[in-house]
Amino acid sequence: MKLSRSPWLIHYDCSSCNGCDIEVLAATMPRYDVERFGIINTGDPMHADILLTTGGCNHQNAPVLKQIYEQMPNPKVVVAVGTCACTGGVFKDCYNILGGTDTVIPVDVYVTGCAARPESIIDGVVQALAILDQKYEAYTTDPKAKEGN
Amino acid sequence: MMRIVLCVVYLIAAPFVGCLLDGCDRKITARMQGRQGPSVYQPWWDLQKLLAKERLMVNPSQFYLMASYTVFVVISGALFFCGSDLLLVFFALTTSEMFMVLAASTTSSPYSSMGANRELIQMTSSEPMVLLTAVGLYLATGTFSVAETAAMGGLPIICKLPGFFIGFVFILTIKMRKSPFDVSTSHHAHQEMVKGVTTEMSGATLACETIANWYEHVMLMGIIGLFCLNGTVWSMLLAIVVALAVYFLEVLIDNTSARVKWQTMFKLAWGVTIVCAGVNLFVLQMLR
Ligand code: SF4
Numbered sequence: 001m002k003l004s005r006s007p008w009l010i011h012y013d014c015s016s017c018n019g020c021d022i023e024v025l026a027a028t029m030p031r032y033d034v035e036r037f038g039i040i041n042t043g044d045p046m047h048a049d050i051l052l053t054t055g056g057c058n059h060q061n062a063p064v065l066k067q068i069y070e071q072m073p074n075p076k077v078v079v080a081v082g083t084c085a086c087t088g089g090v091f092k093d094c095y096n097i098l099g100g101t102d103t104v105i106p107v108d109v110y111v112t113g114c115a116a117r118p119e120s121i122i123d124g125v126v127q128a129l130a131i132l133d134q135k136y137e138a139y140t141t142d143p144k145a146k147e148g149n
Numbered sequence: 150m151m152r153i154v155l156c157v158v159y160l161i162a163a164p165f166v167g168c169l170l171d172g173c174d175r176k177i178t179a180r181m182q183g184r185q186g187p188s189v190y191q192p193w194w195d196l197q198k199l200l201a202k203e204r205l206m207v208n209p210s211q212f213y214l215m216a217s218y219t220v221f222v223v224i225s226g227a228l229f230f231c232g233s234d235l236l237l238v239f240f241a242l243t244t245s246e247m248f249m250v251l252a253a254s255t256t257s258s259p260y261s262s263m264g265a266n267r268e269l270i271q272m273t274s275s276e277p278m279v280l281l282t283a284v285g286l287y288l289a290t291g292t293f294s295v296a297e298t299a300a301m302g303g304l305p306i307i308c309k310l311p312g313f314f315i316g317f318v319f320i321l322t323i324k325m326r327k328s329p330f331d332v333s334t335s336h337h338a339h340q341e342m343v344k345g346v347t348t349e350m351s352g353a354t355l356a357c358e359t360i361a362n363w364y365e366h367v368m369l370m371g372i373i374g375l376f377c378l379n380g381t382v383w384s385m386l387l388a389i390v391v392a393l394a395v396y397f398l399e400v401l402i403d404n405t406s407a408r409v410k411w412q413t414m415f416k417l418a419w420g421v422t423i424v425c426a427g428v429n430l431f432v433l434q435m436l437r
Pocket of ligand 1: 020
């Protein structure tokens with residue numbers, strides 16, 4: 001059984017400038033068509049396996065991000081898309097910005113670029129799939145992994 | 150004997166057929182949108198994934214309600230394929246939907262509750278036509294029994310009931326929760342209602358819904374096929390061809406229309422029911 005054959009993702013925009021969001025959506029368009037890998041962009045954390053985040057985290061959206069992450073059933077992976085989601089990017093020193101996604105939740109794959117190109121987003125998601133399978137193996141063999149991934 | 154065989158075949162084969170239909174649906178949809186699309190086996194992999202994942206539950210009763218939903222859909226399909234009473238089939242199907250509505254409303258999630266409300270509206274819109282279909286078939290054949298209807302000689306019933314057929318195909322879009330009538334749940338992201346009735350379901354609970362959908366779709370196609378049967382072999386071939394054509398039509402409608410408001414759905418469904426089924430009923434009565 002491979003979870004990676006059916007990865008459903010949810011996209012959360014922390015405080016992106018919308019540049020990265022447009023690129024994420026572009027990846028689902030006919031030109032790139034991520035659905036050929038079985039990837040579906042679902043809007044529901046309860047259905048999702050992969051969390052794509054864009055933009056740096058701030059005090060206001062950190063609890064929201066945390067909640068979305070917690071609502072996702074195990075095993076799950078997180079992909080930070082864009083320089084802002086990786087480190088905070090150009091907004092890093094703003095008074096309200098905490099930093100990248102990993103200041104709030106654990107991140108598995110970092111996709112850099114400002115904005116991240118659809119090709120690299122797809123590449124990042126495909127790398128995340130390998131991690132998803134590893135996590136699933138740990139999930140089925142190790143009872144402790146069931147509690148938190 | 151034949152009836153029991155058919156019923157067992159349905160119980161075993163329906164999920165696979167439904168899954169394949171679903172896979173073809175996604176492939177055709179992708180091609181219509183100029184995309185390559187996933188493999189036709191994708192829904193099968195999706196189901197395996199759902200069963201493998203953690204079952205997060207907002208409310209433990211939700212899983213049992215969804216399981217009941219699945220069981221009742223399977224019962225109604227089994228009743229249909231073993232040639233039982235058509236009214237019984239439709240009542241079992243309606244009961245199953247009530248379980249789905251209950252499952253969605255056990256959570257306090259606003260999206261799930263909204264989905265449940267809308268599911269009820271969908272039922273209100275489609276149920277009159279469903280019941281009238283049974284009435285129409287009775288008037289045309291003099292029996293509610295599916296087996297006797299299917300074995301009835303002469304011209305296929307569709308020749309006597311074209312209005313009922315059109316009406317049933319129309320509400321099929323509501324039953325299959327496809328655009329423009331996908332008001333209670335949707336296959337697409339970024340919706341005003343997230344995922345409607347299925348918002349709070351994950352893992353095996355969602356898998357129940359998927360399996361029930363496959364069983365239901367096969368049964369609905371069976372009802373479409375029933376319109377074409379007259380006990381001969383060629384009519385069985387005709388039934389399969391017509392059912393597949395109707396399924397393709399549903400995919401086409403899904404891809405070429407945007408979701409309407411529930412009011413529009415309600416008016417359209419009742420309008421079509423009254424006009425198509427009503428006129429057909431009138432003509433049938435005149436000819437008797
Ligand atoms: S990485 Fe660049 S494009 Fe992406 S959200 Fe940050 S500023 Fe915008």
